[in-house]
Amino acid sequence: QQPVQSPQAVILREGEDAVINCSSSKALYSVHWYRQKHGEAPVFLMILLKGGEQMRHEKISASFNEKKQQSSLYLTASQLSYSGTYFCGTDQTGANNLFFGTGTRLTVIP
Amino acid sequence: NAGVTQTPKFRVLKTGQSMTLLCAQDMNHEYMYWYRQDPGMGLRLIHYSVGEGTTAKGEVPDGYNVSRLKKQNFLLGLESAAPSQTSVYFCASIGAHSGANVLTFGAGSRLTVL
Numbered sequence: 690q691q692p693v694q695s696p697q698a699v700i701l702r703e704g705e706d707a708v709i710n711c712s713s714s715k716a717l718y719s720v721h722w723y724r725q726k727h728g729e730a731p732v733f734l735m736i737l738l739k740g741g742e743q744m745r746h747e748k749i750s751a752s753f754n755e756k757k758q759q760s761s762l763y764l765t766a767s768q769l770s771y772s773g774t775y776f777c778g779t780d781q782t783g784a785n786n787l788f789f790g791t792g793t794r795l796t797v798i799p
Numbered sequence: 800n801a802g803v804t805q806t807p808k809f810r811v812l813k814t815g816q817s818m819t820l821l822c823a824q825d826m827n828h829e830y831m832y833w834y835r836q837d838p839g840m841g842l843r844l845i846h847y848s849v850g851e852g853t854t855a856k857g858e859v860p861d862g863y864n865v866s867r868l869k870k871q872n873f874l875l876g877l878e879s880a881a882p883s884q885t886s887v888y889f890c891a892s893i894g895a896h897s898g899a900n901v902l903t904f905g906a907g908s909r910l911t912v913l
Contacts, residue, residue: 690858691841721901730889730904731842738899776841778902785830785893785900788858789842 692779694790701767701797709762709793711777720753720760721778767797801825805890805905812880812912820875820908822890830893831873835886848873880912
């Protein structure tokens with residue numbers, strides 16, 4: 690039930706863009722995105738609900754394709770502060786039980 | 800407003816010892832969760848609770864027990880620790896954010912079993 694994330698890791702220069710994908714084998718009610726800095730707790734970025742709109746958080750946006758059971762996180766004009774590991778969490782039923790992907794480590798260099 | 804607080808932050812155990820991790824939240828959330836995080840494995844759900852007095856198993860419940868005697872507290876117990884339980888443990892609770900339910904995590908508890 691764990692979603693599959695890709696890529697596993699990516700290195701960007703400041704100002705470059707990146708896309709992180711999250712794919713599930715099951716139908717989804719919602720997809721959550723969290724970012725975790727090294728040694729810290731994961732922090733909520735955004736949630737995409739079935740039938741909902743594409744979301745934005747500063748220069749980070751995300752989409753949810755219900756038919757394909759996929760979500761993508763778009764990081765535009767990356768900043769050093771974007772470095773961290775990004776996790777998608779999927780909720781299949783709306784019962785608030787999230788299954789997390791294995792994470793994508795994003796490193797932004799000057 | 801502290802959010803989600805976990806104690807202890809670090810602990811080293813010998814194989815076979817027991818211990819309890821405490822999670823406390825002050826946001827009046829009904830749902831609480833325990834996850835473990837291992838390198839390359841992401842976050843895996845151990846147990847969860849949908850309200851005071853209730854608990855349920857997650858993906859990886861074996862070797863752990865939980866209790867939710869008070870709404871604000873969720874305890875995770877290891878009765879006989881094993882090296883495979885070396886991990887970082889995160890507690891989380893779920894609450895409304897702009898009309899949707901999102902997780903708020905504690906800072907984590909790093910457990911090493913020798």
